[in-house]
Amino acid sequence: MEEYLLKVDKVQTVFKTGKGEITSVEEVSFQLKPGQTIGIVGESGCGKSVTSLSIMRLLGKHGYVKNGSILFNGKDLAKISEAEMREIRGNEISMIFQEPMTSLNPVFTIGNQMMEGIRLHMKLGKKEARNYAIEMLNSVGIPRSEAIMNEFPHALSGGMRQRVMIAMALSCRPRLLIADEPTTALDVTIQAQILELMKKLRSQSNTAIILITHDLGVVAEMVDKIIVMYAGQVVEEADVFTLFDNPKHPYTKGLIGSIPHIETHQEDRLISIPGAVPSLQNMPTGCRFHTRCEFATERCLQEQPNLIQLDETGEHKVRCWLAEEEAYVSRENKEVFV
């Protein structure tokens, strides 16, 4: 139990709107050990960002975690006071955001924004904080870091800004780093550099990482474990090899089938999943994927499947009636762990 750094259990996050509450994410559960990297994948709008913002408790005025718990170091982040949460944010848990172009404040210098968190959490004086910030910028490979300290964000390219964000996020040596699509907005070469950088930093400081992306290719080479999300729920969880070799959920299979391969022959078409993610106001009953699933049965339309464990170690989990029934058959009615 105690070996987990983060234990997210059946979290439900809702937003209050003019027309009542809408549930953005529910039944999200996963665990993370120190130094481990977990990937969250899924199509746009499936709740990846909301999941990470729930952990940071940065859902804005209208969003909150309604059910479930988020245990970090034994503390439930959904319950602790705002003051306690501030102590954790930027200190023990940091986050890199999806949009490097808009995530830095345009009217303050890089140095000013870097030093804020450092001074707050590390209690350094102005001069030490400045030197430390320069050191951090160097460590993420920013050239002329001393001059960059006095620059405003608009003078930096997207890749450089994301490096600044990473330097900022890592400056207080967090135990958990949440990277929400850190490379989506960047071009491919910069993307590779940023991922290399994150790998290097991970090996240096044993930081646990939650890497969010909708690019399975990125995840494959970075993470230990993958969570696949669909329409606000976790639909499959497995280590990288299992997930790619033996995906169980039809949605996961679809996602993997849609990655282009160098060896793909011209005549082999990439598989695309028909249809789109259902809207929050309009969630289908039963399995949420049934509207797009070619294997959907009567049961899938009626009953919602649970996230069940497929193997004894409990590392591979899936939310699908088909997989559940298959597991029953193959284990010849051995008990299924729920």
Next chain:
Amino acid sequence: MFQYIIRRLLIAIPVLLGVTIFNFFIINLAPGNPVDMFVNPNMSAADILAKKEALGLNDPLWEQYGRWMGSMLQGDFGYSFATYEPVLDNIAARIGPTLLLMGTALIIAYLIAIPVGILSATKQYSFIDYLTTTFSFFGISIPNFFLGLGAIYVFGIVFPIFPTGGMTTLGSSGGFVDTFMHLVLPAMVLGTAIAGSMVRYVRSSMLEVLGQDYLRTARAKGLREFFVNNKHALRNALIPIVTIIGLEIPLLIGGAVVTEQIFQWPGLGQLTIQSIGSRDYPMLMALNFIAAFTVLFSNLLTDLMYSVVDPRIKYN
């Protein structure tokens, strides 16, 4: 930067020229003329004509305008028809009080509008927000003279705390405290009238900023909400707010004319009203010229302020 300023000043010249032409003809369209103002029953028609001739009022309008322009370019704004003193001397004596009144009013307006606007935006749709919105619409829609009369009634008659007219107590030598006491009511009236519209600007500007991604970044660092709002958000919200100084100055000038009249404040606004009454053409031309110049200059100042508060803007 320097070149930019020069360029802007050059562009201002034709605008100013247009304004003077326009003013000159408008003033002359007003019924009556300066001589009517000091006619007395003992003057004969010939005397009046001679007087008009002496003032050059019988010449064609364009010739009068040319004469005015010619001497203005040499820095000579002529003599007042009413006081027979040089126009510039009269204006110089009055410009101080007006600047004092307008400056204080502007400071009051900002002191009210910035905190109230921030509060109203951060607590959007709360009771406080509705309350400030209601009050700011009062501020916008109540005419200055009405507010002025109300202030005189309440603070001058019901609770006689502040003097209600002039800039110093008659017969006294003035001094800081005395002037301050005289300044309170007119500056408050002028300031709150402007604060009304300013609160709306601050609120909407702040609301726009409050949804930005960089505030989430600031929160993710563990900063207190106070710093997030008053450092990260406010600094961005201020960018459009400083620009409205340029919009407020014309309002301020207009407001000062009325407010000075109500409170007998010896400034340019009061002088303007008096000069209109006496059809003091040279004085009115000079006052209009100053007003136009101030508005153009404050627009330039606004643009320059932009580049100070927003690092993304550089003029060249």
